[in-house]
Amino acid sequence: MLRADYINLIETELLPKIQLTSDSPFDPIIVKNGSNLWKTIGNGNYAGVFSLDSHPEWVVKVYGRSPEELKKEIEVYKKLGTHESYSFLYDYGENYLILKKLNGITLFDAVVKGVQIPETVIKDIDSGLDYARTVGLNPYDVHGKNVVMFEGRGYIVDISDFYKQGYCRKWKDLKKAYYKIYLPYIYKYHPPIPFFIVDMVRKGYRMYRRLKKKNN
Secondary structure (H helix, E strand, C coil): CCHHHHHHHHHHHHHHHEEEECCCCCCCCEEEECCCCEEEEEECCCEEEEEECCEEEEEEEEECCCCHHHHHHHHHHHHHCCCCCECCEEEECCCEEEEECCCCEEHHHHHHHCCCCCHHHHHHHHHHHHHHHHCCCCCCCCCCCCEEEECCEEEECCCCCCCCCCCCCHHHHHHHHHHHHHHHHHCCCCCCCCHHHHHHHHHHHHHHHHHHHHHC
């Protein structure tokens, strides 16, 4: 399939047949997919992510809100260039990006499903974040739902907020929980942990951070 054919399928078969909505700016986009060709493989705070079986090496990230953020994400990808910790931007349209697909399971889902998260994953993500800083970016909003692991290696799948200024401690706090709680008490036998419990921890953490920021 030529690149032009792929883009045509985005414009005619994907975009007209999906609906992206949001109940809250603090929760992921809700995706309704009416396409018979495109599969929904993920959703984040700004966008849904889709793939074609005929081209599993690419994904399309479609923005459902804050379209001005898309231009900023394009600039972030240009600064990152090619690096093993990140996806790669092949092309883009008015409200979507065509990206290299990163296989794997998010750390959030790994905890839910009882899949062990080895320390190499944490170190790989640290290395990728260090690289981003060397090219003038500010790793921001890095958490368990936007980093993945595959065959014992770690990757960062969402860099949409790396242009922001200020200090974000989400990854630092996740690492602290990993080394103080997960590694010594959960890793070895790692039972599945119900989704509602992990999600409750996620929402509780966000509320705690918002309240602490408000009171400071």
